[in-house]
Amino acid sequence: MPADPHSRRPAVGEGPVTRLALIGLAILFLAAFLALPLAAVFSQALAKGVGAFLTGLADPDAMSAIRLTLTIAAIAVPLNLVFGVAASWAIAKFNFRGKSLLLALIDLPFSVSPVISGLVYVLLFGLHGTFGPWLRDHGVQIIFAVPGVVMATVFVTFPFVARELIPLMQEQGVEDEEAAIVLGASGWQTFRLVTLPNIRWGLLYGVLLCNARAMGEFGAVSVVSGHIRGKTNTMPLHVEILYNEYNFVAAFAVASLLALLALVTLAAKAALEWRFADQIAAAKR
């Protein structure tokens, strides 16, 4: 009697029980630690109806926090983009002294606590810091002001683009660039026409991750911001303030917006991956 092809075990791999157990475990874990909290954020935000939700967002302080968060992302992400491409280009395509030191430095923001990242700037630019008196004399305020928040965010998000690109560029090697140069391309043409298209997907992921972190950073920003409502409060900081004031609906309204931004980022990434699947596959070959 011929066996039913669907009931047969795959030639290589686990039996159906093991497979189901593994898949079930993964889904259970995701539900408990990701989906449930996310759902809680949105249900809390809408607990007292859409009206209360919108009131919470329309609050001038909340609006200011949203504006500041977007501004910071708009500054930090392009800076990161330029630095990330430059650093990974240098590391992947050239050999030079201190290369491993540069690699270690790029990882530094990942390895130190964000609080310390913030404190470093306070120590440097705060009133009693190294450059504090000079800055005060010239009427420049960095700590407890927007520049400090931007600097702390840039510091924390430094590794994202570079970390995404370095392995990619190292794997691709320099043959494509050499081919372009032998064909008569200038350095800029080589970068624009060959290198950049080769890394564009990695670059996009790096930028998306960097953006998510820039908008969501709490620790480092908290240290340097001073929590001045309507001035130096970013969205994550504003959420905390509202929460500490037992203003749960407003807190979760802002939080849900932040979560929504993250979800949009993920959706954009998924959509791009789906739209350009063939190109991504080609780039990896």
Next chain:
Amino acid sequence: MAIEIRNVEKTFGAFTALGGVSLDVRSGELLALLGPSGSGKTTLLRIIAGLDHADAGEVSFDGQDTRDRAARDRKVGFVFQHYALFRHMTVFDNVAFGLRVKKKAERPAEMDIRRRVDQLLTMVQLSHLASRYPSQLSGGQRQRVALARALAIEPKVLLLDEPFGALDAKVRKDLRKWLRHLHDDMHITSIFVTHDQEEALELADRVVVMNHGRIIQVGTPAEVYDHPADSFVFDFLGGVSRLNGVIEQGVVRLDGKAVRVDGAVGADGPAVIYIRPHQVELGVAPAGGVPEGKWSARVSSLHAAGPVARLELDLAGRALEAQLSRDRLSDLALEVGSWCTVDFRHARVFPAKS
């Protein structure tokens, strides 16, 4: 374009890639750089292209020193071992690249670029694939795109790094023949790097044999094959049997018995007898002992597929390969286990390396 290479040296850290190499490449010839990996052949090719700097020595194109000419200004066509096609561009755009990146004053009009690229794609027989991406092509097709792309800028010299290394045997043979025809049509000075002696001997006008960063021998395929400069070249060109012997008072001896060799013999000392399978002369073993100067051997295996027969002989415990025509084989009536005589007249003798 003629290329003169004078005393070029290059080291990578402690490794000497090139230890003083001089070579004249004649205008319009197809030259093979042949050697094992690490012999410096690719480094030499990259220095000619301007992709690496020589530590010392000079490379000149038609008498002009190239030291101050960057790779992008050398007008060199380079075909990379793994093709280095731009994966995000179509075949057409890959070939057009060199024309499109030219400075505005030198750049042809888009229409002329189109015509030129179409021409090149026709030449490499890929017009029907112009809108494909490299990942959609086979290895042989990629190779031809890489070649068309290199030729688009009308280079004065064409450099190919292991051009057939990544292809399977059948495609390799076809492409080799095709490249030879292409070169005969265009007469562009071409240098290719290979570690495959058969490829070098079959394709090139002249072969440069390299080892350990030095040039060992330069000559036509017939010259290097028939008159290897030393034991390395003999070995590297392949298909050779080696027998360890000794030279005593100008006579080569194997197990104390003299071996008659036509060529000159070196100084006394341990020596190696080199003989290629087709140079081994076989004869019918006479009833009354082996004649003077000849040896007797027993056939240990026999492959007789195709026009030639390959024999493995047992010569007093040593393995020796022989090759002869099927006709000659039936004349001698040899089969596994039968005895024959061996003549070493065409063997070469080199001192053994200590």
